[in-house]
Amino acid sequence: MSPHLQVWRWHVTMLTSILHRVTGVGLYAGALMVAVWAVALASGPDAYAMVMGLLGSPLGRLVMLGMTLSVFYHLGNGVRHLIWDLGHGLDLPSANASAYGVFGFTLAATAAAWIIAYMTGALA
Template sequence: MSPHLQVWRWHITMATSILHRATGVALYVGALIAAAWALSLAGGPEAYAGFKALMGSPLGKFVLFGLTVSAFYHLGNGVRHLTWDLGHGLDVKSANASAVGVFAFTVAATLAVWVIAGMTGAL
């Protein structure tokens, strides 16, 4: 029987594991949004305009920002897992450092995408 979380000392690799699962679920929601986008395109100009209005609203942009964070986090942590599968970075110090690297990559990549989107007028 697994010990309860109160027994374990919270650490960054525990957080990365939980967030990897959570971002995977969020990306399924993103797939549904992509399907809705495709259906709105097939539905004609009025349906697509409604979809654009929804995704262009503050709530829509918040969801898209969250999906961007999820995609980059899941990508970064997936690369980290591939490195582990090759047998590298499994010691505690390396695992903690790579976890920090995943968070740094997530922040930098997300901000870069949204800054570029803002500069090009996509927002």
């Protein structure tokens, strides 16, 4: 049995592991949202307009921002794990640096995606 969480001192690689699992669960919810969107699209203009109205609301945009963060975090941390599987970056300084790199990638990629969406009129 692993000791209780209060025994461990929090560190960045511990946080990345927990967030990887949380974002994975969140992506399941995102898949359900995509399924609802697809069913609404197939159901006709009224159903589609309702779903798009929900997604375009402030709460819907906040959820979509969270989904965007989840996708890019999970992607970045997944690549990090693939690199580890090749036997690289397993020492503590490299693991910590790659953890911060994943956070940086997540924020930069999310910002870029939302800026592009805004500039192309997808968020209008």
